[in-house]
Amino acid sequence: MAVSSKIIVRVEDLHKRYGSEEILKGVSFTVRQGEALAIIGPSGTGKSTLLRCINRLTEPDRGRIWLEETEITSPHTDINKIRQQIGFVFQDFNLFAHLTALDNVRLGLLKVKKLPKKEATERAMHELARVGLAEHAQKYPAQLSGGQQQRVSIARALAMDPKLMLFDEPTSALDPELIGEVLQVMQKLAEEGMTMIVVTHEMGFARSVCDQVIFMEKGVIVEQGPPEQIFTNPQQPRTRQFLGKISELYGGAGR
Amino acid sequence: MKWEQLCQGLAEEGFLRLACDIAPRLIQGTATTFQLTMLAIGLGLAGGILLALGRVYGNKLIYWVSTAYVQFVRGTPVLVQLFLIYYGLPTFEIRLDSLTAAIIGLGLNSAAYQAEYFRGAIQSISRGQMLAARAIGMTNLQAIRYVILPQALRIVIPPWSNELIYTLKYSSVAFIIGAPELMATGQIIASRNFRYFEVFLIVAFIYLVCVLIISKLLDIAEQKLKIPGLEMR
Ligand SMILES: Nc1ncnc2c1ncn2[C@@H]1O[C@H](COP(=O)(O)OP(=O)(O)O)[C@@H](O)[C@H]1O
Ligand SMILES: [Mg+2]
Numbered sequence: 001m002a003v004s005s006k007i008i009v010r011v012e013d014l015h016k017r018y019g020s021e022e023i024l025k026g027v028s029f030t031v032r033q034g035e036a037l038a039i040i041g042p043s044g045t046g047k048s049t050l051l052r053c054i055n056r057l058t059e060p061d062r063g064r065i066w067l068e069e070t071e072i073t074s075p076h077t078d079i080n081k082i083r084q085q086i087g088f089v090f091q092d093f094n095l096f097a098h099l100t101a102l103d104n105v106r107l108g109l110l111k112v113k114k115l116p117k118k119e120a121t122e123r124a125m126h127e128l129a130r131v132g133l134a135e136h137a138q139k140y141p142a143q144l145s146g147g148q149q150q151r152v153s154i155a156r157a158l159a160m161d162p163k164l165m166l167f168d169e170p171t172s173a174l175d176p177e178l179i180g181e182v183l184q185v186m187q188k189l190a191e192e193g194m195t196m197i198v199v200t201h202e203m204g205f206a207r208s209v210c211d212q213v214i215f216m217e218k219g220v221i222v223e224q225g226p227p228e229q230i231f232t233n234p235q236q237p238r239t240r241q242f243l244g245k246i247s248e249l250y251g252g253a254g255r
Numbered sequence: 256m257k258w259e260q261l262c263q264g265l266a267e268e269g270f271l272r273l274a275c276d277i278a279p280r281l282i283q284g285t286a287t288t289f290q291l292t293m294l295a296i297g298l299g300l301a302g303g304i305l306l307a308l309g310r311v312y313g314n315k316l317i318y319w320v321s322t323a324y325v326q327f328v329r330g331t332p333v334l335v336q337l338f339l340i341y342y343g344l345p346t347f348e349i350r351l352d353s354l355t356a357a358i359i360g361l362g363l364n365s366a367a368y369q370a371e372y373f374r375g376a377i378q379s380i381s382r383g384q385m386l387a388a389r390a391i392g393m394t395n396l397q398a399i400r401y402v403i404l405p406q407a408l409r410i411v412i413p414p415w416s417n418e419l420i421y422t423l424k425y426s427s428v429a430f431i432i433g434a435p436e437l438m439a440t441g442q443i444i445a446s447r448n449f450r451y452f453e454v455f456l457i458v459a460f461i462y463l464v465c466v467l468i469i470s471k472l473l474d475i476a477e478q479k480l481k482i483p484g485l486e487m488r
Contacts, residue, residue: 057386084392094383098406098482108391111401142484153387160391 003211006033007068008164008195009054014063016049023049024060025219031164031197031212036190038206038227039199041216042242047199048091050216051166054197055079055086067163084112087157087165092173093149095141101128101152102137105159113160127155131185147178151185158189165189165196172201183209203246207231215239273453277444284440285461291358291436292423298362299422303369307407308399310370311377321370328367334428336360341432357429357436365422372414376407409485416473420466427462437461 009031016024023046031037039047052058054065056072056079065072072082096104105127109120128134131151141149150170157165167186171179183202187209190196200206206213206227213230215223215238223236234240262275309321328336340363341356351359380403388398430439441458445451 055390057389080392080394082392083390086390088387088390090383090387090390092383094381094387096384096387096402096406097380097485098402098409107401108393111397112392140483156387156391 003035004033007031007066008033008035009197010064010066011050011054012064012066014050014053014065015061016046016053016058017061023219024053024063026063027216027219027221028063029214029221029224031195033195034193035195035212036210037197037212037214038210039197039214039216040201040203040206040242040246041214041222045216046219047216048168051088051168051197051199054166055083055088057088080112084108084160085163087154087160087162089150089153089157089165089167089170091169093141093146093153095149095153095156097141100138100140101133101144101155104141104152105156108156108160124155124159127159128152130158131155132181145178146174147181150174150182154182154185154189163195165194167196167198167200169199169201201246203231203243215242217242270453273448273450274457277454277457280440280444281437281457281461284435284437285465287354287435287440288423288426288437289465291354291361291426291429291434292419294358295361295365295426296419296422298358299365299369299418302363302366303373304404306366306370307373307377310374312395312399325367325370328364329371333361333364333425334431336364337428337432353429353433354435356432357426357434361422361426361429364425365418368418368421369415372411372418373407375414376411377403379410380406406485409480409482412473412477412480416470416477419473420469423465423469424462 007030011030012028014024014027015022027046027050029037039050041047049058053060054072060073063073067082067085070077070082072079095101096107099107102121102124105124106120109115109123110117113120115123125134125137128137131154133148133151133155136144136148136152141152144152154165154170170186171182174182179202183205186196186198186205190209198206198210208227210227213225213227214221215230215234215236217238223230223234223239225235229235230239231243234243258275258279262272265272265275306321306325309317310325313321337357337360340360341351341353344351344356384402384406385398388402389395393401426436427438429436430442433439437458441454445454448454
């Protein structure tokens with residue numbers, strides 16, 4: 001989990017409003033290469049909005065974001081090029097419903113990266129093996145469990161060879177017994193040095209796998225620090241209250 | 256043995272003799288009906304997909320134009336549309352033969368109905384599919400082409416099958432502008448021999464057989480293209 005000094009993502013004073021409601025009220029942070037950042041906070045706080053602003057699935061109103069030296073928010077940036085370098089994992093998987101697991105992973109390689117079929121297939125099979133699903137390559141999403149679908153969606157993102165992975169509550173739609181297999185894949189990724197931002201309610205994962213934790217509420221970062229600080233010695237009373245409530249809801253931070 | 260000789264062997268004035276005598280002309284008419292139906296449904300398919308995309312993804316202008324088109328076509332009788340094209344267009348020096356006019360008229364008509372089926376199918380696809388496609392770096396058009404349309408085309412097969420069968424039956428109105436299809440052929444034969452009931456019974460039977468064959472073929476296609484978890488929701 002060696003974190004280098006190289007900055008992969010820089011978010012500066014990000015603002016987003018829906019109608020009269022300001023969802024993001026000036027969010028700034030950086031993520032270094034190899035770093036795993038957890039973002040925690042109550043729902044409706046703007047965590048998904050923040051994550052989607054980073055690959056501009058949602059257009060921010062104000063503020064700037066960089067991926068390494070490229071400014072994502074610049075109007076001159078080819079956003080489709082940027083998105084190839086940022087893997088996105090959705091809460092509800094969003095696997096392409098008409099394609100097998102293999103084709104889900106292969107589609108971007110064929111149509112976006114324009115690899116020849118043989119190479120794309122090899123690459124896709126390699127990624128499926130990486131998430132432990134090589135033998136399910138020919139199954140359709142509806143034939144896979146939620147945990148398997150989410151692992152395919154991680155493989156789909158990894159196949160594009162991203163510099164950064166964004167996870168938006170990747171285990172929240174899963175039955176409890178399926179959460180472990182997905183977290184395991186993510187932990188392995190973090191250990192292999194993938195730079196990642198994970199919005200999660202899995203405090204155990206945030207604590208044991210992530211290098212930094214951001215506690216967000218009502219569109220602002222309330223507190224940020226290494227997991228030991230956030231979980232054992234939070235500086236802000238709101239952080240303490242939230243963590244207390246979470247352990248009531250989810251039965252402790254130990255999971 | 257020649258067809259005429261074969262018919263000679265049947266009892267004079269009997270139903271079988273009539274059927275035998277008019278069979279060659281009816282087969283010719285059926286072929287024209289088939290051609291008319293297929294070209295119209297094909298034109299309607301292309302137009303319908305474009306109109307549906309316009310209504311779902313188009314900007315204000317495109318949305319407005321495609322919506323107005325669909326409303327106009329669905330809100331007016333198909334006969335009026337055929338007359339506009341066949342008798343109306345010559346006003347602008349555009350003269351079409353009756354079959355071409357019928358193909359275009361029925362095709363443009365079907366496009367509006369198909370557009371609504373496609374729009375329903377596209378809108379039944381969850382928004383996450385588009386997001387996921389964009390997230391791996393696809394352009395809007397790539398996402399539509401490789402993710403949205405392949406799903407929509409499968410979802411739409413059952414209602415689309417009905418549209419094909421409707422178009423086949425509706426193609427009979429083309430006889431009014433003189434397109435030499437099955438209905439017109441029956442009309443010409445019956446107006447000469449006055450055996451309306453028998454002639455149109457045979458015509459009806461031919462339509463029925465065509466409808467049954469097409470339904471069966473579409474069923475087979477639907478089974479072949481079936482993907483687990485992808486049905487009309
Ligand atoms: N597309 C949208 N249009 C309008 N409001 C939205 C949209 N997306 C999110 N919101 C609102 O923004 C707020 C923050 O949402 P979200 O970023 O999903 O929060 P979180 O992920 O922390 O639960 C919510 O109140 C939500 O209703
Ligand atoms: Mg969220």
